[in-house]
């Protein structure tokens with residue numbers, strides 16, 4: 001079986017994606033657990049000065065980090081089935097459905113927060 | 124519902140990557156946030172990007188029961204998933220994952236504040252990414268597939284094309300079934316002396332090749348052809364008259380000869396290769412079992428055409444010798460019949476012999492190519508080297 005990797009723009013304008021990376025896992029407040037996460041705000045990303053240093057405030061914690069360039073780029077691939085959904089599969093049922101991988105983006109940089117969170121003490 | 128944000132309010136990755144000093148943005152879960160198993164992050168060398176993006180010649184290959192490999196035009200890579208315990212929050216471009224007006228994901232109790240702050244949405248927490256590791260192509264399977272039904276004299280005699288195509292493979296079938304890049308597959312077919320017959324890639328049965336080679340040599344005596352300068356058209360037309368198909372006659376020149384670079388226009392000349400002809404007859408003689416060295420040499424040299432210079436050393440990687448008392452015996456042991464993965468290759472070698480001298484071993488590992496591992500590295504990994512004295516020949520045994 002062969003799965004073709006395609007890029008619809010021919011490499012001309014593959015959109016850049018970004019990664020915000022931090023240690024550990026982001027957890028929601030206990031009172032919010034079980035509710036849908038969609039649209040929920042995680043925190044605030046700040047660039048305090050002209051240096052490539054950043055802070056990320058999540059709840060009462062603050063992380064400090066910096067923008068880094070990846071040693072090797074990451075390509076974002078998306079599995080796609082070219083046959084539109086709902087079309088009856090007329091081909092041999094024993095053959096696996098034709099799948100393609102689409103290049104939907106490329107990642108060259110991330111904002112990396114390597115430090116453990118620091119508690120913000122309110123006055 | 125002022126608190127609801129349409130996709131147009133969301134910023135893309137550029138808001139994160141090109142943040143202005145003394146500014147801030149909100150990070151929020153995208154209305155379509157989820158595990159998105161259809162997304163794959165693939166780490167790869169910058170030098171592979173043009174293959175992937177520009178030329179679009181990259182594909183994943185493998186059967187359902189095999190680990191998929193990634194193939195460029197010329198190389199094969201294993202794919203390894205590398206997980207992370209960090210949280211990699213993925214920010215997609217804003218034109219992807221747009222919301223329809225009445226998306227079910229838009230919660231009425233959204234808690235994104237409406238204070239005019241820019242919001243960057245997270246679509247997924249990436250569980251890790253894929254990495255590539257260059258590997259040798261899995262060509263043993265190609266050999267296995269093509270060996271199922273070699274093209275034989277009997278088949279060549281049949282005029283009608285047979286309907287039964289089981290065990291026969293076209294190029295797209297091979298691409299589907301063999302984990303190798305197109306370039307490696309082409310080289311593999313060449314190394315197997317395969318040819319395309321009626322659209323199917325075939326290897327020709329050894330006995331059939333023997334028939335046609337002997338016929339060619341007989342004709343060269345009858346017609347006083349020079350084996351260093353065989354005229355392709357003449358050879359082919361004579362062999363066709365003797366009952367061989369044209370494509371097999373041409374194939375014979377390809378297998379046992381090399382093209383003579385000649386300025387004469389419109390004429391293809393071939394020189395028979397002493398080593399390949401010698402190997403062919405050694406195989407034919409030893410097919411029935413091992414022989415005493417003297418008998419073998421006598422029979423072998425009798426089969427070699429007049430004027431062709433051969434020596435026993437040409438049979439490196441084809442035969443081994445054993446000493447029993449004063450007698451030396453020769454037997455067939457072909458490197459081309461051994462597995463191409465190092466672990467299996469060394470296992471077979473040490474099953475054949477527990478101890479190898481370097482001069483005997485070298486022809487059997489010369490062709491092993493493991494990306495990132497030198498031949499010294501291979502020996503260190505798979506053999507134990509002993510050298511009784513400093514000037515003695517080193518001996519290799521299993522680890």
Ligand SMILES: [Zn+2]
Pocket residue numbers: 007008009010011012013014015103104176
């Ligand atoms: Zn693209």
